[in-house]
Amino acid sequence: MGSFLSSLYETFINLSGTKARILMLGLDAAGKTTVLYKLKLNETVCTIPTLGFNVETVEPIRNVTFTVWDVGGQDKIRALWKHYYVNTDGLVFVVDSADPERFLEARTELNAILENDEMRGVPFLVMANKQDLPGARKPMELAEELALTKIKGHRWHSRGAVLPMEKDWWRGWRSSPTS
Numbered sequence: 001m002g003s004f005l006s007s008l009y010e011t012f013i014n015l016s017g018t019k020a021r022i023l024m025l026g027l028d029a030a031g032k033t034t035v036l037y038k039l040k041l042n043e044t045v046c047t048i049p050t051l052g053f054n055v056e057t058v059e060p061i062r063n064v065t066f067t068v069w070d071v072g073g074q075d076k077i078r079a080l081w082k083h084y085y086v087n088t089d090g091l092v093f094v095v096d097s098a099d100p101e102r103f104l105e106a107r108t109e110l111n112a113i114l115e116n117d118e119m120r121g122v123p124f125l126v127m128a129n130k131q132d133l134p135g136a137r138k139p140m141e142l143a144e145e146l147a148l149t150k151i152k153g154h155r156w157h158s159r160g161a162v163l164p165m166e167k168d169w170w171r172g173w174r175s176s177p178t179s
Contacts, residue, residue, distance in 0.1 A: 021064045021087050025113060026094035027106055027136060028073040031129040035061065035094060035161070049074065054085070068092075074120040078109060085118035092125050093143060098133035103145040116152055123155040129158040 024032050033047040033054060040056045050072035057067050069084055091113065095106050110126075113119055115166070128139040128147060137145060142157040 002130055019067065020089040021135045022066045022068045022090045022092060023088045024070045024094065025081060025109075026073050026127075027096070027102055027109065028075075029099075030073060030094040030096045031127075032070045032094045033072065034127070035090075035092070035127065036068055039066075039068065051077070073154070081113065082116055082118070085113075085116055088119065088122055090125070091119070092127055093128045094129050095164075096130050097139075097142050098130045098136040099130040100137065100145070102133070103137075103142070107146045107153055111151075111169050114151060121153055126156065126158040128160040130159060131163070132162040136160075 019127070024036060026032050028049060032096070033042060033050050036054055036056055037043070037045045037047070039060055040058050050070060053070060054070040055067065055072075057065060059065050071081055071084055092112050093106075093113070110124075112122070114122075125150065126142065127143045129138060130136055131138075139158040139160045143149070146155055146158075147159065148158060
């Protein structure tokens with residue numbers, strides 16, 4: 001998780017002294033809520049599927065406050081995602097890196113998000129979650145599966161994570177390829 005928070009930090013370093021609205025999306029069961037509460041409480045909590053949204057304000061980086069919106073990823077809820085795009089400063093897209101059968105679905109959803117006018121130019125981080133599971137794709141392998149290099153007009157990074165996450169997971173975001 002160290003590299004994930006590093007990535008988050010580096011992408012939003014220009015927001016120092018400000019508040020940022022971060023949208024956390026991804027397919028159902030990717031681990032979004034677990035990530036949110038690890039960030040908020042620095043502990044792993046037992047979660048249930050999110051049927052609406054969770055919102056928390058956190059300050060993982062000194063002088064930067066993130067209001068993180070974790071929105072449910074079930075198929076029927078995804079149609080509502082667009083209502084959360086307004087004024088988004090950054091996107092964290094969480095993917096279960098050990099579930100290759102859903103990579104195409106994740107790619108389709110990510111592209112739909114980024115093609116929305118409200119998300120124009122918004123930097124994003126793809127979190128390759130569940131790196132500890134058998135068959136999990138490495139972050140750069142997942143970046144290939146999601147065709148991230150073909151995405152234009154957005155700064156992006158791909159990072160792996162295992163929950164419980166390491167301390168200081170926000171450092172180093174700018175070290176990955178960007179578009």
